[in-house]
Amino acid sequence: MSGLSVPTVHLGLRDWDHLVPLMTGLVRVPGFEVRIEARDSTPDVLAEPGLDGGETSFSRYVQARAAGDDRLVGLPAFVMRGFRHRCALVRTDSPLRSFEQLAGARVGLTGWPDSGNTWTRALIRAAGVDLADVTWRVGPLAAGETDKRRLGDRPLPANVSAMKAGESLTGELAAGRLDVILTPFMPPEFFTPDSRFRHLLDDHPAAERAYWSATGFVPGIHLVTLKKEVVEAHPELPATLLAALEQSKRHWLGRRRLLTDTTPWLLHSLTESATVFGDDWMPYGTVRNAAMTAAFCEELHAQGVWPDPIDPAVVLPEAFPEPFPEPSAAAATSAA
Template sequence: MSAPHLDIATFRYDTTRALFDGTVAFDDVDAALHTAATIPEIFAGLASGRFDVAEFGLTYYLRALDAGSDLIAIPVFPNRVFRHSCVFVNTAKGITGPEDLVGRTIGEFGMYGQDSGVWAKGILSDDYGFAPEKNQWVLGGLETPLSAPFEFTTHPHPDNVEISFAPPGRTLADMLDRGEIDVLFSANAPMNYLAGSPNIAPLFPDHEARERDWYRRTGIFPMMHTVAAPRELFTANPGLAQRLYQGFLSAKDTAAERYRTMRRLYQVTTMVPWMNGLFEGNRELFPEDWFPYGIDANRTALQTYLRYSYEQGLSPALRTVDELFVEELRNT
């Protein structure tokens, strides 16, 4: 039986680099690797059937399941980011901490409840009593005007949350800079903030310290994305889920081992000064496998994300972790 040809798409990360450069290959799979200029393009490609297997944002995946999609995930999480750092404020609005996020006009990229927004709202709710329904939400593009919400996904939101869209031709980054919105929840830092605008600041200037404290308390390194495919693909190809999982896992482990090995040379393969010191400091906080794949090592993080999605009115029911993943890999 010939190896199945699969169009597999993911962004180019440290965790996937070895798949693109050929250091790691999927066993018994004729794989064509794809990427895109932006990650939502990869999501759209999976939703449209252009890709057989692809990276998929957690919130997009849950929405697809709730809409009756036959997609099923493998427990691979190529993208993780701590999210205290993803909330920005206009400096003229008198916002000095999370207690000031009441009655505010808040921008969010693309849709209400994208992956980073779900994590940030949940963390703020757990630790600071943040209530999304006490604010007005404006959806739009961050740096480029967004003419319509993402068409490849559904757009649920609770009835008690007030939502509108950015005016035609306007971006959320510019609106925050001008004070037309008070706050921005964004997966990416606004370019005008990076360029030094005095009008924009992070909600938590000490976000790294807060994120490290949050990790110490929760043990969660938040994942944004998983990898999914139509369920029928795995049904028609027994063992394929395991082979895909092992390929993604080997690529991630190859990247992690590169960092471990380069300790001898002070991480000379990067351009970042004192990178070795950061790596050594992180080794004191994180376990040896600080970027785990599989279900068991990620169960607490996934349960937390599912709870956040349900509490924020994005999921009609509280799902279990195991139902998200192909049965063949539920013992990982």
């Protein structure tokens, strides 16, 4: 951190649209000058001396906390979260159409300990498939991607192996050497009429709505963290930054609801989302993310990503004022 009178906070975040008001200075953090570097991928906050905090993998953060590593302080602001039913892809000619059918399948994924893939494997487990009955291969979605720790730092199960150099998930799936791939991001050709791939589930939105009804949450993937020494120097920063992140999200939603012509069916999607989820499908706050955090801790242990049960209380130990006040009609109009 730097600055004589107003401390400067340097954060590394991907440019999620709900962060843009904060990134552009439209939303301010009282008492601090926040400078955000837009990143193409999730930064390793601890490895970068120039960062005071940033976007962090939920899985890697939870594992560090479980190991007693408190060098990062997590804010209950999950800037990346989403259902995982949509993340399973097959070839268009595949007979597979459900997670229940994946026993004995050859499944490729973009990273073994990754948060999103952990949530997707949880769906496979919930469908009654033993993860030990699946042959897992870990590698890049497309050939040439090298900027990721895909295997983690812990021993892998015997049925998990890394792809060879030059291989990719899309290439192996197209060639028929994989039956399914799990990916948080769709390959470019998925958006073309002649794509070789489709979703495993014929109606993933219906499955996702059912998941919401059963669990009450949308899975968290990445959260915002701050370095411990920064928090110790400025103990008011976490709560102040969290409030600004909430304000940024609220402003973004107001603008999105006003300017719906950016995507042909955005208005329908926003209306349906409000009907299903209420005013906020991605709530911030420790209490409102407690069930999701506990479920994730349980999955990391059940899947063997972490060897011991994880106490959810160690994950987000900081107390923050909540719930955040619902925006008034005047505030919503102002945001728009």
